[in-house]
Amino acid sequence: MSHAFVEVQNATKRFPGTGKHALPLTVFENISFGLNKGEFVCIIGHSGCGKSTIMNALAGLDQFSEGSMVMENKEIKGPGLERGVVFQNYSLLPWLTALENVRFGVRARWKAWSDREVTEHSMKYLKMVGLQEVVNRKPSQLSGGMRQRVSIARAFATKPKLLLLDEPFGALDALTRGVIQDELIKIWSQDQQTVFMITHDVDEAILLADRIFLMTNGPHARIAEAVEIDLPRPRQRASIIKHPHFYTIRNYLVDFLVNRSSELRSEKPSGHGMLYPTPVDPVRQSSPECATETASASPDTESHQNLVNFTPKETRHG
Amino acid sequence: MSRDATAEKLSLNVRAALLAIVLLVVGLGVWEGVNHSPLMGGNETLSEYEQLLAGADERASVPPPSEIAAKAWKELSNPFYDAGPNDKGIGIQLGYSLYRVLSGYLMAALVAIPIGFLIGMSPLAYKALNPFIQVLRPISPLAWMPLALFIIRDSEASAIFVIFICSIWPMLLNTAFGVAGVRNDWVNVARTHELTSLQTAFKVILPAAAPTILTGMRISIGIAWLVIVAAEMLVGGTGIGYYVWNEWNNLDLTSVIFSILMIGVVGMLLDMALAYIARFVTYAE
Ligand SMILES: Nc1ncnc2c1ncn2[C@@H]1O[C@H](COP(=O)(O)OP(=O)(O)OP(=O)(O)O)[C@@H](O)[C@H]1O
Numbered sequence: 305m306s307h308a309f310v311e312v313q314n315a316t317k318r319f320p321g322t323g324k325h326a327l328p329l330t331v332f333e334n335i336s337f338g339l340n341k342g343e344f345v346c347i348i349g350h351s352g353c354g355k356s357t358i359m360n361a362l363a364g365l366d367q368f369s370e371g372s373m374v375m376e377n378k379e380i381k382g383p384g385l386e387r388g389v390v391f392q393n394y395s396l397l398p399w400l401t402a403l404e405n406v407r408f409g410v411r412a413r414w415k416a417w418s419d420r421e422v423t424e425h426s427m428k429y430l431k432m433v434g435l436q437e438v439v440n441r442k443p444s445q446l447s448g449g450m451r452q453r454v455s456i457a458r459a460f461a462t463k464p465k466l467l468l469l470d471e472p473f474g475a476l477d478a479l480t481r482g483v484i485q486d487e488l489i490k491i492w493s494q495d496q497q498t499v500f501m502i503t504h505d506v507d508e509a510i511l512l513a514d515r516i517f518l519m520t521n522g523p524h525a526r527i528a529e530a531v532e533i534d535l536p537r538p539r540q541r542a543s544i545i546k547h548p549h550f551y552t553i554r555n556y557l558v559d560f561l562v563n564r565s566s567e568l569r570s571e572k573p574s575g576h577g578m579l580y581p582t583p584v585d586p587v588r589q590s591s592p593e594c595a596t597e598t599a600s601a602s603p604d605t606e607s608h609q610n611l612v613n614f615t616p617k618e619t620r621h622g
Numbered sequence: 623m624s625r626d627a628t629a630e631k632l633s634l635n636v637r638a639a640l641l642a643i644v645l646l647v648v649g650l651g652v653w654e655g656v657n658h659s660p661l662m663g664g665n666e667t668l669s670e671y672e673q674l675l676a677g678a679d680e681r682a683s684v685p686p687p688s689e690i691a692a693k694a695w696k697e698l699s700n701p702f703y704d705a706g707p708n709d710k711g712i713g714i715q716l717g718y719s720l721y722r723v724l725s726g727y728l729m730a731a732l733v734a735i736p737i738g739f740l741i742g743m744s745p746l747a748y749k750a751l752n753p754f755i756q757v758l759r760p761i762s763p764l765a766w767m768p769l770a771l772f773i774i775r776d777s778e779a780s781a782i783f784v785i786f787i788c789s790i791w792p793m794l795l796n797t798a799f800g801v802a803g804v805r806n807d808w809v810n811v812a813r814t815h816e817l818t819s820l821q822t823a824f825k826v827i828l829p830a831a832a833p834t835i836l837t838g839m840r841i842s843i844g845i846a847w848l849v850i851v852a853a854e855m856l857v858g859g860t861g862i863g864y865y866v867w868n869e870w871n872n873l874d875l876t877s878v879i880f881s882i883l884m885i886g887v888v889g890m891l892l893d894m895a896l897a898y899i900a901r902f903v904t905y906a907e
């Protein structure tokens with residue numbers, strides 16, 4: 305048995321076909337992967353390949369047709385507080401204020417806490433995402449970015465062991481996106497939770513992830529590769545692009561999405577055992593001697609770190 | 623720009639109020655004027671019934687607004703007097719009607735909202751109960767009256783039963799509709815936070831469906847107030863419906879018109895009360 309924090313094995317999802325004699329639609333088939341504790345994993349793939357389906361299954365809101373999911377050696381059956389979810393559409397309760405929405409999660413998590421403790425804890429996380437001044441507004445009175453931050457605060461405040469983020473920044477403009485990415489890194493580096501995140505943004509994935517799962521196109525999709533991102537942390541949006549390995553990784557990912565994701569689909573993998581994604585290190589692959597540069601590159605990155613650094617305050621007035 | 627818009631809006635409200643006052647004054651003026659001129663047409667154009675009325679009263683015309691205003695002043699300055707079964711103040715009569723409406727209505731709410739919840743949550747309950755609802759709903763509430771009188775053997779309780787049966791449907795259907803329409807995302811939020819079914823019902827589904835439920839409650843109170851007048855005309859004894867009918871039998875048209883106005887005003891107040899409550903549960907998405 306494997307000892308990864310989360311283990312998904314031989315997962316398959318089929319939907320019944322539409323029409324009378326239609327074959328069932330196999331979204332993905334025989335997917336296996338593991339998530340290590342404290343790891344930040346992003347998953348990238350074209351629309352409709354089944355990313356949300358995997359995430360909903362991990363959240364316990366949906367089930368695989370076949371396959372098993374284990375977290376800390378316990379099977380995942382149904383939703384649970386040890387797994388926090390940030391939904392693509394925020395899913396805040398519109399009749400509650402921002403504070404009450406976060407309190408909703410905190411209260412559910414720690415039932416014995418006094419009202420004051422619940423409020424204090426919720427406020428702490430709302431402050432972390434820079435929303436302390438708007439806590440008494442309803443979601444309809446908040447901007448899209450603010451709603452997303454409330455949703456992130458709600459998920460992090462319950463301190464789940466595994467955080468599932470379904471395209472959390474999909475609807476945001478580049479500037480707001482950057483601000484919230486920074487906040488996400490900040491909270492994640494404090495609490496060291498395991499994060500599994502769907503994104504369509506290659507740069508975002510490189511900035512955040514330890515590993516990036518690449519999914520081939522559906523139907524019959526699979527997770528073909530797991531790209532290791534060994535850029536030094538803490539990473540800054542402004543300076544990471546100056547890292548010598550950044551474009552090697554980026555080009556590799558873009559090439560996968562543009563060309564190989566559809567090629568790989570027809571190329572059936574051999575064997576019937578568990579198919580884990582192939583680990584890939586694009587840097588080592590492109591030029592083996594380049595890999596040794598990593599060490600000398602990191603001090604250089606450090607010096608750039610504070611050159612350009614958005615803070616939430618700067619952009620809010622912009 | 624926005625100031626212009628508010629100014630324009632204000633002037634629209636002012637203009638609307640002015641127009642309403644003009645319409646009221648003109649309407650009342652014409653009504654008053656018609657009453658002071660001799661009846662239009664000759665006696666030969668009157669039907670037998672009208673001739674009968676004319677014989678019963680010197681002036682068979684509809685009473686003018688001034689008379690009604692005087693009557694209103696007299697009645698409203700002492701609304702709660704009680705001088706025997708056929709002579710009670712308008713306040714007492716309205717009180718009886720309100721008591722019947724509210725007790726029937728509240729009982730209906732206690733039944734309709736939980737059942738509506740059940741129907742909204744469970745497709746099985748919906749499918750099983752739907753045929754009954756579809757048959758029972760179009761029945762005129764007054765059609766229940768004879769059966770109610772026979773079974774309950776009490777006119778007071780029968781009137782309340784009729785209110786109960788007519789208020790139940792809008793509340794039931796709106797609750798079911800509201801509950802069934804709660805966004806799946808919100809239910810998923812409850813599920814990922816491990817809420818029990820009871821907690822989910824009270825913390826997520828009820829607040830989410832509350833605006834729709836209150837719309838149903840508002841429709842119901844309107845219907846209940848429509849029906850109580852007719853029901854009290856049938857069962858008699860007390861209440862605003864009985865009062866209207868009794869004054870008609872006394873050929874006191876001034877009182878009839880006055881009570882018609884009172885029915886309208888009370889109905890409006892009931893509706894406003896529920897609209898006020900609804901403001902606390904509505905939310906913008
Ligand atoms: N209830 C359903 N019935 C039938 N097919 C479904 C159902 N839900 C999803 N699918 C199919 O499953 C596939 C995967 O859907 P999923 O939502 O997981 O995609 P995704 O990778 O998250 O896409 P996107 O990036 O656009 O969000 C799609 O092709 C979709 O058509």
Ligand SMILES: [Mg+2]
Pocket residue numbers: 355356357
């Ligand atoms: Mg999706």
